[in-house]
Amino acid sequence: xxxxxxxxxxxxxxxxxxxxxxxxxxxxxxxxxxxxxxxxxxxxxxxxxxxxxxxxxxxxxxxxxxxxxxxxxxxxxxxxxxxxxxxxxxxxxxxxxxxxxxxxxxxxxxxxxxxxx
Amino acid sequence: xxxxxxxxxxxxxxxxxxxxxxxxxxxxxxxxxxxxxxxxxxxxxxxxxxxxxxxxxxxxxxxxxxxxxxxxxxxxxxxxxxxxxxxxxxxxxxxxxxxxxxxxxxxxxxxxxxxx
Numbered sequence: 001x002x003x004x005x006x007x008x009x010x011x012x013x014x015x016x017x018x019x020x021x022x023x024x025x026x027x028x029x030x031x032x033x034x035x036x037x038x039x040x041x042x043x044x045x046x047x048x049x050x051x052x053x054x055x056x057x058x059x060x061x062x063x064x065x066x067x068x069x070x071x072x073x074x075x076x077x078x079x080x081x082x083x084x085x086x087x088x089x090x091x092x093x094x095x096x097x098x099x100x101x102x103x104x105x106x107x108x109x110x111x112x113x114x115x116x117x
Numbered sequence: 118x119x120x121x122x123x124x125x126x127x128x129x130x131x132x133x134x135x136x137x138x139x140x141x142x143x144x145x146x147x148x149x150x151x152x153x154x155x156x157x158x159x160x161x162x163x164x165x166x167x168x169x170x171x172x173x174x175x176x177x178x179x180x181x182x183x184x185x186x187x188x189x190x191x192x193x194x195x196x197x198x199x200x201x202x203x204x205x206x207x208x209x210x211x212x213x214x215x216x217x218x219x220x221x222x223x224x225x226x227x228x229x230x231x232x233x
Binding site for chain 2: 033040041045048056058059088090092104107110111113
């Protein structure tokens with residue numbers, strides 16, 4: 001079945017360590033996104049990518065890094081520079097915009113819950 | 118810069134009644150799309166409904182309808198005949214066609230509780 005797979009579902013990290021969250025999609029979508037969600041809060045955009053080998057910073061990119069070497073994959077690295085990384089991380093993908101159309105809803109993975117111990 | 122505002126942190130509704138969840142937005146681009154998502158306690162994000170800035174009619178999908186008032190920059194979600202399974206967090210989101218094309222921005226969300 002087509003969809004977006006995030007792994008792992010739960011992740012524990014020691015302070016000072018980098019950790020990479022996986023996101024893979026087989027929907028043939030060009031655009032991919034990473035969001036952070038804190039308890040009871042909305043989704044904040046970390047990074048997004050419209051095409052392979054290109055990505056843009058979102059609203060809270062500091063302390064995070066991404067790569068987009070393949071269309072199917074958009075891994076997120078939470079670096080030691082991220083001061084408060086404990087959160088729920090959601091990956092999403094969508095098709096590129098058709099001419100004059102914004103009708104490209106994002107499909108989401110199940111999320112990764114990261115806890116710093 | 119695009120911005121989405123949901124001013125209702127929490128809403129309560131009786132089962133089988135209708136409820137309106139508010140969403141206002143701000144963008145300088147004439148071309149944009151508005152989305153509503155539902156997030157149950159499991160954390161998954163479920164797409165509900167879409168409204169384009171050039172659409173002449175309000176969008177409807179089953180029990181969901183979008184009350185789109187372009188001049189007021191509001192895109193409120195109306196859920197008719199509420200069910201217990203509608204209890205969840207609801208997010209409004211927007212994508213515009215400007216320099217930040219592709220950027221999908223979410224509001225803070227509204228927690229809906231349906232009472233039996």
